[in-house]
Amino acid sequence: EMLLLESGGGLVQPGGSLRLSCTASGFTVESYSLTWVRQTPARGLEWVATISASDSTTYYADSVKGRLTISRDTSRNTLHLQMNSLRAEDTALYFCAKDKFANAVGDSFDVWGRGTAVSVSS
């Protein structure tokens, strides 16, 4: 069974940093493109960033470009999201998700983690 489990969320002050992790089991993180999606009551589901399986090319939403960095650690089979210069509008529940197809980038997502909550507030 393919599973994803996020960790690392918490409360951080505006301008601060946080590093989210997403540990995969049942598959390897280099086999599928992986994505971070966040959710808030006000904005709903929002695509944040994707890392491609084939060559680790990264893609970002304009709202996070230059502040959030997606990466993967194949030795630990883990996806990361380094979050710098955090703003109140980054407050959300962050999910990691796996592309359904191995040769896709930003496809439909067939496996999701349970989410980790990030709150940016002074």
Added chain:
Amino acid sequence: DVQMTQSPSTLSASVGDRVTITCRASQSLYKWVAWYQQRPGTAPKLLIFEASRLETGVPSRFSGSRSESDTEFSLTITDLQPNDFATYYCQGYKSWASSIFGRGTRLDMK
């Protein structure tokens, strides 16, 4: 940028009913639309991918379709069951890697 307009935002129905949820895209998405179900406190669950393909394990009461213009997409649920009352989202994924989600439809029991 592609926009996805999902309607209705809320829908009331009874067990056994047939309901349809629609997403309208601001440009043609061909078949690149997925549908998800989300229950409170859980992650979204993939129901339909490539507009009309049923995800493994999802009951055939769920179906997806697209218009000839590839801008209007629908999720239909027949014979509503108690477990079906949840929130449903569409996702468009035309551009390389990026996705846009609809704002969701909350399906309530009448």
